[in-house]
Amino acid sequence: MQKNNVMMVVNPISGGVDKWDLIEEVKHYAENLNLNFYCFETTGVNDLQNIKDYYAKYQPDRVLIAGGDGTIKLVAEALENEDVLLGILPVGSANGLATDLGLIKSQEENIAIAFQDYFVVIDFIRINNKMCLHLSDIGLNADLIKNYEKSPLRGKLGYALQIFKTVSRLRKSFQVHIKTSDQLIETKAQMIVIANSQKYGTGVMINPIGIMGDGKFELIVLKKLSFSVFWKIIRGQITVSSKDITVISTEKAMIQINKPISFQIDGEFYGKESNLDVQIKTRKLKVAMLKV
Numbered sequence: 001m002q003k004n005n006v007m008m009v010v011n012p013i014s015g016g017v018d019k020w021d022l023i024e025e026v027k028h029y030a031e032n033l034n035l036n037f038y039c040f041e042t043t044g045v046n047d048l049q050n051i052k053d054y055y056a057k058y059q060p061d062r063v064l065i066a067g068g069d070g071t072i073k074l075v076a077e078a079l080e081n082e083d084v085l086l087g088i089l090p091v092g093s094a095n096g097l098a099t100d101l102g103l104i105k106s107q108e109e110n111i112a113i114a115f116q117d118y119f120v121v122i123d124f125i126r127i128n129n130k131m132c133l134h135l136s137d138i139g140l141n142a143d144l145i146k147n148y149e150k151s152p153l154r155g156k157l158g159y160a161l162q163i164f165k166t167v168s169r170l171r172k173s174f175q176v177h178i179k180t181s182d183q184l185i186e187t188k189a190q191m192i193v194i195a196n197s198q199k200y201g202t203g204v205m206i207n208p209i210g211i212m213g214d215g216k217f218e219l220i221v222l223k224k225l226s227f228s229v230f231w232k233i234i235r236g237q238i239t240v241s242s243k244d245i246t247v248i249s250t251e252k253a254m255i256q257i258n259k260p261i262s263f264q265i266d267g268e269f270y271g272k273e274s275n276l277d278v279q280i281k282t283r284k285l286k287v288a289m290l291k292v
Contacts, residue, residue, distance in 0.1 A: 068092015
């Protein structure tokens with residue numbers, strides 16, 4: 001591992017904004033610290049292996065990630081078995097992980113934090129052998145992600161438009177069977193969130209008891225997604241348990257659904273699923289933070 005090498009992974013299309021100025025600013029910051037700077041841009045083709053190869057070539061002890069939740073997950077998957085410090089530069093359409101970590105600051109502040117030596121160690125979730133860093137869900141929001149990926153309009157305006165379209169077509173509920181270490185639940189639901197943290201990229205609170213390093217994840221079972229329940233979620237007024245919402249904290253769960261339902265992980269649509277095997281992987285990733 002080369003302590004004088006720093007690698008930056010950039011998703012050039014995330015958030016619908018140009019990244020050239022950001023790359024130049026990070027390069028300049030690295031050079032001022034006498035660090036060798038290497039930049040990799042994702043293309044959407046074989047990115048996982050290409051990131052692994054690029055990392056193996058330069059062996060940096062720090063990797064900066066410029067993108068949203070999906071880009072962070074991509075890099076974390078590629079470097080899962082490496083002892084590397086991750087710096088997050090949130091410039092995606094969905095920046096939920098950065099929001100939960102308190103990294104939604106100015107570009108200059110986020111760059112400075114990404115070069116800090118202080119860090120936190122966080123868990124991740126494994127769902128059907130796929131990594132989830134932040135939030136996954138099955139149901140309404142996954143439909144939104146699917147519609148957004150098909151839309152030519154990116155950024156916050158694109159998200160807002162798809163929220164309106166998706167919520168206006170609320171689907172019927174599905175039957176779900178959930179088995180955890182100590183509970184067995186059978187209920188109808190319109191959406192199930194698998195959460196390692198608290199907020200969606202929009203800042204909306206979905207999991208008030210989420211802590212990314214506590215060795216547990218939460219299942220938020222939304223039994224009925226009426227507009228009143230949706231409004232509570234938007235306003236951050238979700239409660240741990242009510243007649244319409246149940247929150248379960250656990251280390252593992254088996255989720256069975258009576259029919260295939262839209263499924264997403266960290267802002268990326270993964271098709272439809274009817275069976276989910278969910279497990280927590282504790283204290284796996286180091287993320288640069290501002291020491292307080």
